[in-house]
Amino acid sequence: MKPSAFEYHLAVSTDEAVGLLAEHDGDAKVIAGGQSLVPLLALRLARVDHLVDINKVPDLQGITANGGLRIGAMTRHREAERSALVRRHAPLLADALTYIGHAAIRNRGTLGGSLAHADPAAELPATLLALDGQVEVRNSRGTRTVAAADLFTGFLTTSLEPDELLTAISLPAWRAGSGWSVQEFARRSGDFAISGAMTVLSTGADGRIDDARIALIGVAPTAVRASAAEQALIGGAPSEELWASVAEAAVADIEPPSDLHGSSAYRKKLTSTLVRRSLAESASRIGAAA
């Protein structure tokens, strides 16, 4: 199949890109790496009248450390994966990026594109949630920031307006000594995971957990935080028994979808196992340098 006809616009600045989105409000879509949009257009699962290419917009590129991290929306997965800044300031993100598809996809796909696409089985929405990150957004009238918790509103749906361009991702400062882990299960390397869990754990001077993040992928219409399970970790001393009970709690309230790859009950059991393994790995990395 081929996409239906559209008009192609190459933007060379953020102003030009948001101007084009405003001019064709509702009838235009941004193309970044094209790794999700092009298949959707080619299969005619999506159609668009105007395509705004942002690949040549210089100020959407780049990774800077500012206490936390600021990553331009057009930064390719591969560039972020190889970045020493990302490894130092957001090791969870550095690990999550390695699970995205294959090298060829990571060479083209962008962080902004993955977040705007909002696939619940993708790694980056869950990572942004786990790290309490936010995105910077622009349209022709101004800019705003959207917290991860407010960005993902449904299956492949975000709170971005049709005329808004996601310009950058901001992550808060990484707490030194925190442990992190990404655990996923896919039938073949490079496939979207059937489900996955990512965790971050920190302990206080008494060795007890004082901060815990658990984000789940592939189990709901959006990536989700397991907030009740996170709370159950606070004040606890790291132990296999604690990981096992919290892993059960993490899946207690979710109803994962059933599909060709697995039933809802299978996904629930799998996710619980992945949470347990992820917590154990995070705990083993507490105090280790990223």
Ligand SMILES: Cc1cc2nc3c(=O)[nH]c(=O)nc-3n(C[C@H](O)[C@H](O)[C@H](O)COP(=O)(O)OP(=O)(O)OC[C@H]3O[C@@H](n4cnc5c(N)ncnc54)[C@H](O)[C@@H]3O)c2cc1C
């Ligand atoms: C074979 C294959 C396997 C894959 N496996 C995985 C995987 O395992 N895990 C995973 O996470 N992903 C996977 N992907 C998807 C990949 O990560 C894509 O890179 C990502 O989903 C979209 O990024 P993109 O830059 O290609 O965006 P595009 O495809 O260009 O755009 C995707 C959507 O986001 C919108 N958009 C893009 N950039 C912006 C912006 N700056 N502002 C506003 N809207 C924007 C577009 O309009 C479109 O609606 C896979 C893709 C393929 C083809």
